[in-house]
Amino acid sequence: MTRFSTDRRSLLAGLSALPALGAMATTTAEAKTPAVLAPKPPMGWNSWNSFATTINEAQALETARIMADKLKPHGYTVFTIDIQWYDPAATSYVYNEKPVPTMDGYGRLLPAPNRFPSSAGGKGFKPIADQVHALGLTFGIHLMRGIPRLAVEQNLPVFGTSVHARDIANIESICPWNPDMYGVDMSKPGAQAYYDSVFALYASWGVDFVKMDDMSRPYDAHAPEIEGAHKAIVKTGRPILLSLSPGETPVARAGHVRKYAQMWRISDDFWDEWPLLESQFTRLENWNEHRTIGGWPDADMLPLGRLALGNRDTKFTPAEQKTVMTLWSIARSPLIMGGDLRHLDQPTLALLNNDEVIAINQDSHDNQPHFLGDGKRVWTAKAANGDTYLALFNTTDKTADLTFDLSVIGLKAAKVRDLWAKADLAPVSGRLTASVPSHGAALFRLS
Numbered sequence: 001m002t003r004f005s006t007d008r009r010s011l012l013a014g015l016s017a018l019p020a021l022g023a024m025a026t027t028t029a030e031a032k033t034p035a036v037l038a039p040k041p042p043m044g045w046n047s048w049n050s051f052a053t054t055i056n057e058a059q060a061l062e063t064a065r066i067m068a069d070k071l072k073p074h075g076y077t078v079f080t081i082d083i084q085w086y087d088p089a090a091t092s093y094v095y096n097e098k099p100v101p102t103m104d105g106y107g108r109l110l111p112a113p114n115r116f117p118s119s120a121g122g123k124g125f126k127p128i129a130d131q132v133h134a135l136g137l138t139f140g141i142h143l144m145r146g147i148p149r150l151a152v153e154q155n156l157p158v159f160g161t162s163v164h165a166r167d168i169a170n171i172e173s174i175c176p177w178n179p180d181m182y183g184v185d186m187s188k189p190g191a192q193a194y195y196d197s198v199f200a201l202y203a204s205w206g207v208d209f210v211k212m213d214d215m216s217r218p219y220d221a222h223a224p225e226i227e228g229a230h231k232a233i234v235k236t237g238r239p240i241l242l243s244l245s246p247g248e249t250p251v252a253r254a255g256h257v258r259k260y261a262q263m264w265r266i267s268d269d270f271w272d273e274w275p276l277l278e279s280q281f282t283r284l285e286n287w288n289e290h291r292t293i294g295g296w297p298d299a300d301m302l303p304l305g306r307l308a309l310g311n312r313d314t315k316f317t318p319a320e321q322k323t324v325m326t327l328w329s330i331a332r333s334p335l336i337m338g339g340d341l342r343h344l345d346q347p348t349l350a351l352l353n354n355d356e357v358i359a360i361n362q363d364s365h366d367n368q369p370h371f372l373g374d375g376k377r378v379w380t381a382k383a384a385n386g387d388t389y390l391a392l393f394n395t396t397d398k399t400a401d402l403t404f405d406l407s408v409i410g411l412k413a414a415k416v417r418d419l420w421a422k423a424d425l426a427p428v429s430g431r432l433t434a435s436v437p438s439h440g441a442a443l444f445r446l447s
Contacts, residue, residue, distance in 0.1 A: 044078025049338025305339025
């Protein structure tokens, strides 16, 4: 059966009193040039790698408090509850074949109250969002593309219209890996109104970030819904960041995706396996020229620390973990931690909280890959003061000496700082050589 909210008046009231976050345009001049929603790559935490579909309110709030204490001082601010928060029976990484999502009478997904008790009575995620905001964090949720199949089966009305779910659903547009939703046919009357109502409700809860899934693949088929989600967000008046998932987003669609989203996945789900990490080099190289201020190609979450419902720690070696952080930082991919923060160990914390490395991700420019040869990857970038960042990667199975000619970046000699060791090294002249472990990385600041 449908799980309806017991207080529909609360839901309707939420639509008429949407809170604002941050500096919104207040003058005609400002309205013509709205602020960039994501001027730097977003940094934060997401529940997927560690909790799968199962996170509950107590776990979420405990994690948010740890995040505020351990990670926020270093720039991690986006706290996101990932998929299936509306499913009362979610138990693992496997989706229920016949889901019975919690939703209101207009087919809009609501938190399952058995997992999120503060959502009862039509409150939605607002009580949790308020607590997350009080910690100095922003609040994000996951959302599947489309309209719940159960809403279509019951032909629920679309809020504020005479249209019903069956009038706008595209039952041929089905996610191949999740059974919850049908696509929305954006050519149908009432289709945009449905997305408007969904995002208006979530804005009323205080949502700041939406990871929207089943969007980027196949891209052209889903482009109308990408545009529809963007229009709905703009209509709320709340600066909600839109992150599209999963990839691989086609590079040829860079112009379109940058117009309608702030983040987009460049690969399928990224987990702690070397072949997946190695393939991200090429993807980030391909997307490099299409990155822009406010539009960030996303290499996915950081599968570090304790993962998979607490069953294991990351399979990445220490060298591979350093490669992940180095590559994501110098390619300016969003830094979204996926591991269970309740089990943070000191080595993982040191990887995440190295401010000299984070500065590359947040404030560098002219980021460029360079070709040295098979098994050797190199990136450079510029710091605000003109210093050069140099990242050397060894993708072979053995420790190797990697040499970089300083003339490539217009230098004859340089002072050298090892950013992972947080130590100044001897100056170099002509070229820099570093011994890099298998699957490992070295990261320097040259001045």
